[in-house]
Structures are given as C-alpha cells and as structure tokens.
Amino acid sequence: MDRFDAMxxxxxxxxxxxxxxxxxxxxxxxxxxxxxxxxxEARLGARLIQRTTRHVSPTLDxxxxxxxxxxxxxxxxxAEGAFxxxxxxxxxxxxxxxxxxxxxxxxxxxxxxxxxxEVELHISEGDRFVDLVREGIDCVLRVxxxxxxxxxxxxxxxxxxxxxxSPDYLRKYGRLRTxxxxxxxxxxxxxxxxxxxxxxxxxxxxxxxxxxxLRSIVSVTGAESYAGAxxxxxxxxxxxxxxxxxxxxxxxxxxxxxxxxxxxxPVSLLYPHNRQLSPRxxxxxxxxxxxxxxx
Numbered sequence: 001m002d003r004f005d006a007m008x009x010x011x012x013x014x015x016x017x018x019x020x021x022x023x024x025x026x027x028x029x030x031x032x033x034x035x036x037x038x039x040x041e042a043r044l045g046a047r048l049i050q051r052t053t054r055h056v057s058p059t060l061d062x063x064x065x066x067x068x069x070x071x072x073x074x075x076x077x078x079a080e081g082a083f084x085x086x087x088x089x090x091x092x093x094x095x096x097x098x099x100x101x102x103x104x105x106x107x108x109x110x111x112x113x114x115x116x117x118e119v120e121l122h123i124s125e126g127d128r129f130v131d132l133v134r135e136g137i138d139c140v141l142r143v144x145x146x147x148x149x150x151x152x153x154x155x156x157x158x159x160x161x162x163x164x165x166s167p168d169y170l171r172k173y174g175r176l177r178t179x180x181x182x183x184x185x186x187x188x189x190x191x192x193x194x195x196x197x198x199x200x201x202x203x204x205x206x207x208x209x210x211x212x213x214l215r216s217i218v219s220v221t222g223a224e225s226y227a228g229a230x231x232x233x234x235x236x237x238x239x240x241x242x243x244x245x246x247x248x249x250x251x252x253x254x255x256x257x258x259x260x261x262x263x264x265x266p267v268s269l270l271y272p273h274n275r276q277l278s279p280r281x282x283x284x285x286x287x288x289x290x291x292x293x294x295x
Contacts, residue, residue: 001036010048096123101141154268187236269285
C-alpha cells in the first residue's frame with residue numbers, strides 16, 4: 001500500500017474509532033487496515049492510535065497527523081480532479097429524515113443508480129443530531145433551520161407548510177378565525193430532538209413571524225405519529241403540505257388560519273469539509289438538489 005492510501009486508511013480509522021468499521025467503509029480486509037497502520041507508525045516512529053479491547057482513539061501525535069493527512073489527501077484529490085473526471089464509486093453513507101426521503105428521494109433512486117452504477121448506498125433514517133465524522137456518514141438530509149455547524153450546507157428547497165386539523169377536532173373545539181382563537185385550542189406538540197421541548201407553531205403576520213406554544217394533551221417525536229395524531233382528532237399540527245396533501249384533498253384534514261401561513265421550511269444537505277471533493281458525495285448532492293427542483 002502506498003503512502004497516500006495509507007493516509008486514507010489512517011483517516012478512516014480515526015474518524016470511525018474502529019478498525020473493523022474503517023475496513024468495511026474502505027472495502028478492505030481488516031488485516032490490511034491493521035497492517036497499513038503498523039507500517040505508517042513504523043515509518044513515522046510514533047504511536048498514532050491507542051487501542052484497547054473496547055476503544056480506539058488517536059494519540060496526541062495521531063490527532064496532529066490526522067489533521068495533516070486531511071489537508072494532504074484533499075490537496076491531492078483536488079489536483080487530480082483538475083485533470084480528470086474521477087468516477088463516482090464506492091460506499092456512500094447517507095442519513096435522511098424519513099418522511100422526506102420516502103416522498104422525494106427513495107422513488108428516484110433507480111435513476112441515481114442507473115447514472116452511477118458503481119455507487120453503493122447505505123441509508124439510515126432519523127431526525128437526531130448526527131456526528132458525521134465519528135459515525136462515518138458522508139452526508140445528511142435535514143429539515144429546518146440549521147444550528148451552527150462546521151459542516152458544509154447546501155439548501156436544496158423550501159417546503160410550503162400548512163396548519164391543519166381533523167373535522168372531528170374542529171367540531172369539538174370550534175373554527176379558527178384569528179390567532180387569538182388559538183387560546184381555546186389544543187395542539188399535537190412535536191418534541192424537538194435537539195432541545196427536548198415542543199417546537200412552537202409559527203405564523204406569518206404581515207411579514208413578521210409570530211411564535212405560539214399551544215396547550216397539548218399529546219406530544220410526539222416522530223413525523224408519522226404527528227400526522228397520525230391529527231388524523232385521530234387529537235389537535236392542531238403544522239407540517240409540510242406534501243406530507244398531508246392526500247388527507248387535505250379527501251377531507252380527512254382541513255387547513256386552518258390560511259391568512260397566517262407558517263413560513264416555509266428549508267431543506268438542506270450537510271457534509272463534512274473533507275468529503276466535499278469525493279465524487280460520490282458530489283454527484284449525490286447534485287442529484288438530490290435536482291430531484292427537489294423537479295418535484
């Protein structure tokens with residue numbers, strides 16, 4: 001194994017905190033990964049990785065060398081990419097918001113895999129904060145305003161939001177004509193995975209966003225449960241229109257407070273700086289952005 005490939009192996013060991021997972025990501029035998037690290041440490045005359053039966057982590061020398069390797073690998077890939085169009089290939093790990101993926105991304109995957117037959121996709125699903133580097137994930141698709149992050153972010157669309165409830169709920173609690181009427185109503189509260197608190201309802205009032213936290217008898221943490229609770233007549237919800245368009249069309253849900261629409265919600269792809277030159281990440285990000293433009 002040449003020095004450049006050994007650096008790539010070392011980078012993946014540090015990021016994944018595991019020889020086994022690094023080997024799986026790179027498509028190499030674990031013995032090859034272990035041997036590459038031993039050669040690298042022997043060549044440098046320094047111990048780079050601390051290993052126990054349950055834990056793998058870089059030494060202080062290892063952390064410093066990891067940062068140098070990141071820069072060197074990025075520079076080499078950028079220089080080579082300037083002279084040739086590197087093919088997109090290998091394992092691509094993506095974490096997605098499930099409802100969004102099932103509506104926009106999954107149906108188009110046959111097209112993506114026809115275009116890039118050498119890419120293998122591993123898709124995980126969730127709304128939680130993901131440590132992309134530590135978990136070996138190449139990029140994530142997320143809904144909502146982004147927290148401060150060291151990741152590169154690309155906004156791919158804005159989702160139209162709607163406030164709605166079931167006819168049974170509205171017969172029980174009454175119609176909503178103004179925002180003041182909300183005091184007599186109940187919400188299905190969506191609990192943020194980031195804060196552990198209910199996500200406020202948002203309303204556009206003359207160009208200014210007004211936030212309301214409503215009383216609730218049911219709180220949920222999942223998008224499907226959120227919509228399901230509204231269909232069951234348990235309260236008001238605010239969701240992207242695409243998620244409930246069938247229920248709105250057939251009358252199972254009704255839109256309310258149309259004069260005060262929620263602001264649109266951004267959808268973004270995030271990926272680490274050291275993945276930005278990877279052909280498989282680049283083509284996937286471009287393809288997802290294209291999917292949302294066409295949808």
